[in-house]
Amino acid sequence: MYGYNGRVIRINLTDKSIKKEELDLEVAKKYIGARGLGVKTFMDEVDPKIDALSPENKLIIAGGPLTGAPVPTSGRFMVVTKSPLTGTIAISNSGGKWGAELKFAGYDMIILEGKAKDPVYINIVDDVITILEADEVWGKVASETTDILQDIHGDKAKVLCIGPAGEKLSLMAAIMNDVDRAAGRGGVGAVLGSKNVKAIVVRGTGKVALVDDEKAKKVGMDKIGILRKDPVAGQGLPTYGTAILVNIINENGIHPVKNFQESYTDQADKISGEALTEKYLVRKNPCYRCPIACGRWIKLEDGTECGGPEYETLWSFGSDCGIYDLNAVDVANMLCNEYGIDTISVGATIAAAMELYQRGYIKDEELAADGYSLNWGDAEAMIAWTKKICLREGFGDKMADGSYRLCESYGAPQYAMTVKKQEIPAYDPRGAQGHGITYAVNNRGGCHIKGYMISPEILGYPEKLDRFSLEGKAGYAKVFHDLTAVIDSLGLCIFTTFGLGLPDFVDMYNAVVGEEHDNESLLRAGDRIWTLEKLFNLKAGLTKADDTLPKRLLEDQIAEGPSKGNVHHLDVLLPEYYSVRGWDSEGVPTDDTLKALGLEEYIGYIS
Amino acid sequence: MRCLKIEVRLFATFRIGRDKIQMLDMPEGSKIIDVLDRLNIKSEEVSILLLNGRDGDAQRILKDSDVLALFPPVGGG
Numbered sequence: 001m002y003g004y005n006g007r008v009i010r011i012n013l014t015d016k017s018i019k020k021e022e023l024d025l026e027v028a029k030k031y032i033g034a035r036g037l038g039v040k041t042f043m044d045e046v047d048p049k050i051d052a053l054s055p056e057n058k059l060i061i062a063g064g065p066l067t068g069a070p071v072p073t074s075g076r077f078m079v080v081t082k083s084p085l086t087g088t089i090a091i092s093n094s095g096g097k098w099g100a101e102l103k104f105a106g107y108d109m110i111i112l113e114g115k116a117k118d119p120v121y122i123n124i125v126d127d128v129i130t131i132l133e134a135d136e137v138w139g140k141v142a143s144e145t146t147d148i149l150q151d152i153h154g155d156k157a158k159v160l161c162i163g164p165a166g167e168k169l170s171l172m173a174a175i176m177n178d179v180d181r182a183a184g185r186g187g188v189g190a191v192l193g194s195k196n197v198k199a200i201v202v203r204g205t206g207k208v209a210l211v212d213d214e215k216a217k218k219v220g221m222d223k224i225g226i227l228r229k230d231p232v233a234g235q236g237l238p239t240y241g242t243a244i245l246v247n248i249i250n251e252n253g254i255h256p257v258k259n260f261q262e263s264y265t266d267q268a269d270k271i272s273g274e275a276l277t278e279k280y281l282v283r284k285n286p287c288y289r290c291p292i293a294c295g296r297w298i299k300l301e302d303g304t305e306c307g308g309p310e311y312e313t314l315w316s317f318g319s320d321c322g323i324y325d326l327n328a329v330d331v332a333n334m335l336c337n338e339y340g341i342d343t344i345s346v347g348a349t350i351a352a353a354m355e356l357y358q359r360g361y362i363k364d365e366e367l368a369a370d371g372y373s374l375n376w377g378d379a380e381a382m383i384a385w386t387k388k389i390c391l392r393e394g395f396g397d398k399m400a401d402g403s404y405r406l407c408e409s410y411g412a413p414q415y416a417m418t419v420k421k422q423e424i425p426a427y428d429p430r431g432a433q434g435h436g437i438t439y440a441v442n443n444r445g446g447c448h449i450k451g452y453m454i455s456p457e458i459l460g461y462p463e464k465l466d467r468f469s470l471e472g473k474a475g476y477a478k479v480f481h482d483l484t485a486v487i488d489s490l491g492l493c494i495f496t497t498f499g500l501g502l503p504d505f506v507d508m509y510n511a512v513v514g515e516e517h518d519n520e521s522l523l524r525a526g527d528r529i530w531t532l533e534k535l536f537n538l539k540a541g542l543t544k545a546d547d548t549l550p551k552r553l554l555e556d557q558i559a560e561g562p563s564k565g566n567v568h569h570l571d572v573l574l575p576e577y578y579s580v581r582g583w584d585s586e587g588v589p590t591d592d593t594l595k596a597l598g599l600e601e602y603i604g605y606i607s
Numbered sequence: 608m609r610c611l612k613i614e615v616r617l618f619a620t621f622r623i624g625r626d627k628i629q630m631l632d633m634p635e636g637s638k639i640i641d642v643l644d645r646l647n648i649k650s651e652e653v654s655i656l657l658l659n660g661r662d663g664d665a666q667r668i669l670k671d672s673d674v675l676a677l678f679p680p681v682g683g684g
Contacts, residue, residue, distance in 0.1 A: 242683030562660020
């Protein structure tokens with residue numbers, strides 16, 4: 001067995017039983033690994049209708065066949081569970097080093113079920129797995145938790161944990177690993193918190209078995225070489241990180257400002273990648289075996305060193321809140337990493353609260369006890385609210401479950417810039433029509449990364465598309481969605497696609513696992529995985545009505561800037577997308593489609 | 608000959624050794640490529656070229672008050 005370890009850890013937290021099970025290799029290969037394997041396993045075991053924060057929910061952490069292998073960006077793993085934020089499948093991906101360490105310990109996947117009576121953490125050292133009391137680390141932030149657990153288990157142990165936000169069940173809570181990497185979206189940290197699991201510590205001394213050591217290493221080095229020579233993966237991202245997007249997206253007039261009320265700002269340069277690099281960058285902060293190294297390590301103005309913000313974070317705490325104080329945004333980012341919460345959703349929720357305040361829904365008297373405003377541009381208040389959200393303090397408690405629930409509680413859900421109750425990120429789809437379809441149909445709710453149409457529509461990779469055109473966009477988006485499902489399932493990073501294409505991923509899979517795939521079969525596996533996730537959502541009760549965008553983006557034209565005058569044309573793109581997927585007009589995969597994808601066993605699943 | 612006032616915004620590595628915003632006087636009839644020449648930027652170095660926020664190309668003839676934004680190959684997500 002190559003690439004895969006063939007072993008799964010199953011822990012029942014209710015009765016504290018620990019089992020090691022054999023991986024069903026045929027199933028693993030059919031669904032590749034990580035995201036695909038996790039979703040398939042989850043759906044076999046969990047009724048989509050359960051309450052996401054109940055003991056009936058399970059949480060799966062899975063590496064892919066390439067996680068830990070000698071190929072570029074092989075540090076990634078996937079968290080799969082039912083999202084308490086969206087009610088959909090949660091597929092939340094992270095990098096760092098923890099995922100590779102799980103593979104080195106000899107496992108492909110961990111399945112957590114039930115609920116511990118008291119806070120615990122799990123310690124894995126190769127074959128030895130123990131459940132331990134977490135009293136010493138419960139309530140602690142991510143860096144402190146990591147320090148304490150590494151003091152106990154050694155510096156080589158890798159730590160995945162939740163912060164106080166996960167303990168307090170914020171629906172935006174993340175799972176952190178290696179201090180500042182996050183499975184950020186969908187509230188997966190709240191699921192771990194609901195199970196009373198603070199952390200999973202892992203130390204592995206093995207390695208991933210390769211079908212042909214020499215060939216796999218050569219293929220891996222070749223792909224690293226391609227990425228190093230690529231101008232984006234080898235120069236742009238290493239130099240500036242994803243923060244470089246602030247100016248690009250803004251100059252195109254699709255950088256949302258003040259909760260998407262505007263789409264351009266003349267102050268973007270103050271919070272740009274150029275400014276971050278010049279003023280705050282200490283060094284690059286790469287994940288396992290990554291030549292791209294987009295991660296940032298920065299120094300705040302008070303001297304604290306910490307992980308630096310991504311583009312989406314610079315936007316959410318910056319322009320979306322009308323704030324152009326880069327140090328303040330850096331501080332908010334640091335707080336989110338420490339308290340374990342999603343930077344996109346938190347910033348966007350504060351922005352939604354600011355709009356509710358602007359429009360008179362939130363009154364001054366509701367904020368008086370906290371002593372902070374919800375005025376656009378108030379950086380000090382933004383930092384204070386971030387912390388209060390994480391700790392569910394005062395008005396922060398009302399914001400801790402995200403912008404949709406906040407806006408709905410004031411009878412104004414139209415001001416929640418969400419899809420399926422999850423905050424959409426930092427690109428106004430009225431000026432990037434293909435990106436809008438990704439937002440609307442994404443199986444995990446509002447999200448940019450599971451089919452990044454900004455790449456062809458703005459950045460010109462792999463080719464430049466007219467960002468306002470609708471022609472062919474639904475089909476293009478589908479290919480991006482399927483390819484992303486493949487990369488997520490292999491255990492690699494989506495940023496490899498700036499230099500690598502489908503044949504490169506086939507090369508790497510075959511060099512590590514054995515000659516199993518060609519371009520067509522690997523991409524079809526991506527289609528299978530995406531469709532399977534859709535089936536979960538349909539059975540959970542979601543419908544076509546959930547595959548939509550906030551009303552503002554469909555009805556109000558962009559008022560100013562380079563994308564002025566545009567709305568999003570989802571009415572055209574959505575039926576086309578359903579059609580290219582082989583789904584009916586309600587977005588339900590047809591029996592023929594299920595058969596063609598090898599999903600016959602799911603015929604009748606949703607009825 | 609009339610002069611065109613052109614604003615050029617430079618980003619990322621194009622800022623090395625150059626002011627990030629340049630106000631140029633260009634002769635009437637100038638093309639975008641002439642601006643690149645003036646700034647000593649080769650057109651193949653430019654990955655994203657925006658003319659007034661929309662995709663531009665190097666052969667396009669400029670108008671007074673046009674705004675150019677130039678980016679080398681960069682990406683993210």
